[in-house]
Amino acid sequence: MEMKEKVMSSGHYLFDNKPIIVKAWTRDMEMTKDDVKSVPAWVQIHKLPLKFWGKGLPKIAGLLGEFIKCDATTEERTSLGYARVMVELMVDQELPAQIAFNDEKGLIIRVDIEYEWRLVKFKKCQGMRHEMEHCRKGNQGYAAKKIS
Structure with missing residues (x-):
């Protein structure tokens, strides 16, 4: 502890x-991504x-x-x-x-x-640092934008 x-x-x-990002785990915690x-x-x-x-x-x-x-x-x-x-x-x-x-x-x-x-953020889903083929918003064909 x-x-x-x-x-x-x-x-x-x-x-x-x-x-x-580090969060404390509990049995009933929501497994959603924080904004x-x-x-x-x-x-x-x-x-x-x-x-x-x-x-x-x-x-x-x-x-x-x-x-x-x-x-x-x-x-x-x-x-x-x-x-x-x-x-x-x-x-x-x-x-x-x-x-x-x-x-x-x-x-x-x-x-x-x-x-x-530098953070990489996808144009369509605005998600960060995930593989495009695993994007739930269909980023196929969309380039990642390096925030600069």
Whole structure:
């Protein structure tokens, strides 16, 4: 029970950098798919000046989605190639390749964004990450759209 509580309370889970949904099982639970509105994802922020790697980083990451956390190397500043943050992304949002913000002097700072994982969503059924031949809405002949 202690391990179950730990798993259920920690919130975000990734397997192979892809989010997974964990729910407690009960005998009478409904085996229906939840309507997923958002997913956690690791994002790399390239060309970010070092002065923004502290308290400003959650605000900058917040331009993409809800900031969750930084990885250890970003927090400790042991690898300065890019800042790596986890953000909660809405499944239907556009994912920009670049964001811009103003620094303390009013100058526009532009940084490049790289997503370590992108959601694949089918056009007809709006389902996510299932095989097209198993789609109940008949996606045969419909291409999957990588959310970007």
